Amino acid sequence: MTQLRVVLIKPSKYGIDGSVERFKKGYLPNATLYHIASLTPERIGNVKVVVHIVDEYVWTDLSYLQWLHHDSNVITLLALVGVQSHQFHRALDLAAYARHNGILHCIIGGPHPMTCDTTSLQGRGVSFALAEAELIWYQILEDALAGELRPVYGADHRWAEQLPNVVINPPKPEELARYRAPLLGLYPVRGCPYQCNYCSVIKISGRQVRSPSIESTLESLRRAKRAGVKLIMYVSDNFNKFPEVRELLHAMIDERLNLQFFCQCDTQVASDPELIELLARARCYEMFVGVESFNRKTLKEAGKYHNHPRQYADIIQLCNVAGIRPHFSNIIGFPGDDEEDIQHHLEILKTVHPKVASFFILTPIPGTEQYDTYRKAGWITELNLDRFDATCLTWQHPHLTAKQLEDLLYHCYVKYHAYVLRAGGLSDDDRGIALFNRYAAASRMHPMAGGIDPLRLDTLIDYAALRRSVYDIDLAPLPDNLVLSGYDESLNRRVRWKAKFPVDIVST
Ligand code: B12
Ligand code: SF4
Known part of the structure; x- marks a missing residue:
């Protein structure tokens, strides 16, 4: 196997009428996609890493779904990035679609899985990232290459104490x-x-x-x-x-x-x-x-x-x-x-x-x-x-x-x-x-x-059966909040701002 194909997708959401929200012209490029692409090395050992970037909001056809089908020449990792609560169903459905089509490595990360308890959806072939990519992304890539992702990454450590000096590669x-x-x-x-x-x-x-x-x-x-x-x-x-x-x-x-x-x-x-x-x-x-x-x-x-x-x-x-x-x-x-x-x-x-x-x-x-x-x-x-x-x-x-x-x-x-x-x-x-x-x-x-x-290409109906078969749900249950680990609590307690910004937060 000579190539790791990393498909980064910022999922859209389902609108009131069930259609996947898409636009012919986007408002602004999604920062998370380019941030995570820039954290991805060009090679791991002697394996070439190829990254595909998809912002679903502005993709005006469904051609990107081809990357979510098994291809015996590459190992594919699908990462749903920057997933907010209103995009969570769409992320689950894209992962289910990829699993159904033979993609073994799928992971969902971003605001929703970082802050909400996803336990009831874990262990069904789709992994969840509970931490900043800076802490866990490389491990995820290595695990995909080695053949298996863990169900959850970053459970005990949400934030990097020191951020690496990442340089962002701009969009083409x-x-x-x-x-x-x-x-x-x-x-x-x-x-x-x-x-x-x-x-x-x-x-x-x-x-x-x-x-x-x-x-x-x-x-x-x-x-x-x-x-x-x-x-x-x-x-x-x-x-x-x-x-x-x-x-x-x-x-x-x-x-x-x-x-x-x-x-x-x-x-x-x-x-x-x-x-x-x-x-x-x-x-x-x-x-x-x-x-x-x-x-x-x-x-x-x-x-x-x-x-x-x-x-x-x-x-x-x-x-x-x-x-x-x-x-x-x-x-x-x-x-x-x-x-x-x-x-x-x-x-x-x-x-x-x-x-x-x-x-x-x-x-x-x-x-x-x-x-x-x-x-x-x-x-x-x-x-x-x-x-x-x-x-x-x-x-x-x-x-x-x-x-x-x-x-x-x-x-x-x-x-x-x-x-x-x-x-x-x-x-x-x-x-x-x-x-x-x-x-x-x-x-x-x-x-x-x-x-x-706005542009209409596909709707919830196209994915409902897959959602049910992979996760056994029609709607994801409203989650509990994810509790911070002791380590993250201690980072929060070290807030330096009072010294730097002497403003009384409870002043009237
Ligand atoms: C920029 C921004 C926008 C822009 C988006 C532009 C664009 N095209 O991307 C605009 C102004 C349009 C916008 C709109 C909205 N936004 Co907004 N937005 C943000 C903001 C300020 C920054 C997001 C960002 O780009 N971060 C930079 C990237 C690099 O960080 P990141 O996405 O968090 O990714 C890191 C981690 O999450 C993690 N990670 C993410 N994905 C993955 C995947 C894997 C595999 C791994 C390992 C890790 C990982 O690693 C990354 C690097 O550390 C955040 C606030 C914040 N600071 O998070 C709110 C935020 C994301 N928005 C929020 C909301 C609610 C909205 C709106 C619904 C309404 C609103 N109040 O603004 C709308 C919805 C629009 C839509 N269609 O989705 C909420 C989401 C809450 C939630 N839990 O769902 C946030 C957190 C703000 C808040 N007040 O709570 N938003
Ligand atoms: S000032 Fe308040 S709303 Fe703004 S980022 Fe901080 S906690 Fe959130």
Whole structure:
């Protein structure tokens, strides 16, 4: 046997009508695919390793399924990567399809299996990765070559204490062409010191802020530039909490990399005007900020103590002056919200006036503290994981029905971006984004769903029998949260942020 064929698939999800969600043009390339491809060696011993990369959201035909059929000339490993809760069924089905067609090595990794108990689905020929790829990927590759995967990898050690200096190989031009813009997602820092109870980032990446070297990120940027990438998305959650952020930005400026980038910051960036100015000089074009609510009581109940609504307008002003497009992310449907509160939120948002706004329905995402609380209280009404994508109501809301909340979600998008367009003062790009948000939401498609121009190729019905035969289920049971190992708990306890960021997390 001379070749190991590694098929990396970012699975899509099943839509309300059962079809696999696909788009003719994608929103942005998936960072996990290129990250894991870059962790894969070209050879293991004298065996050549060939990697195929598939983002199901933008694959406009089913030709990639050919790689999920037995081929006696190669050993195939199918890895479903970056699997979120709403993509879990699709990942299970692709693995079942591959097993059925003679592929012996299939593994599912990413947010869902890292944070949720998958015990009832284990031992059926499909393996689960419960840890960061940096810790277990090489072992998985070696085991595939040796002939057998273990049922589970990484059970006692979710996070790498020190991240290796991985350099990311960018997408090929034909891959970039599947998306609206030639963009690459990079993860120069991970982990978040906060403890918002609805968020799974702290379960996936931990509370300890960790990063590879600045030089490895710079080398990823250089390679991206050479490959024709024009935009970078730093997918890290709180870029402003990255202790070396200034070093990275200065290096980007000094090297004249001239790559525009998008980043996510927490609201405390409001107190750091100098960082916002530096971000702009390094060519940051958009800053995404999770403001979530204007109601301080709601924020405190969500564990988001560090958000102070009185600071929101400062962020907009600082970004506007610096020439960075401010993008506010909002959650609607907190337990205390009724329709009037959501309309009121929209009105305040207009006065603050970020150039872009995203809206999500509060979703107790499996693996989070909030999910555990709601589940124990018996509030979760939705039994299908496909619906846990922040566009549907999945629990018994005290004041709003599913229909009301879903109507309000699209109403907020349409009304807000119509307002932004009317208010004017927009660049061509700002205008394009506002038009897209308004148009997508008016067609009742969430603008963050993954792309534009939906396409229908296959549906759940094509896979239901396989799911039943491999896993003996129609729907995966709602999982318990996966408990952290003692080792991971100890890593969490070592959070360094208090020393570096002297902000009282329980201040009002
Ligand atoms: C970028 C991002 C997006 C982008 C995605 C763009 C794209 N094309 O990829 C956009 C903005 C579109 C987006 C949208 C949504 N997202 Co999002 N997103 C993220 C974010 C910030 C980063 C993900 C990322 O790229 N990470 C970088 C890669 C390298 O890391 P990774 O995927 O975690 O992979 C590592 C490990 O998980 C593991 N691993 C992963 N796969 C595998 C496979 C194997 C075999 C192995 C061994 C290991 C392994 O190893 C990797 C390296 O360490 C995360 C937050 C976070 N920090 O995780 C949320 C996150 C993934 N999103 C989330 C959610 C809920 C959504 C939305 C549903 C709604 C929302 N609130 O935003 C939509 C759904 C869109 C859709 N169609 O799926 C949740 C998922 C929770 C869950 N358990 O399902 C997260 C965790 C955020 C949160 N607040 O909880 N998102
Ligand atoms: S600040 Fe953001 S990443 Fe951190 S816990 Fe809260 S929502 Fe999650």
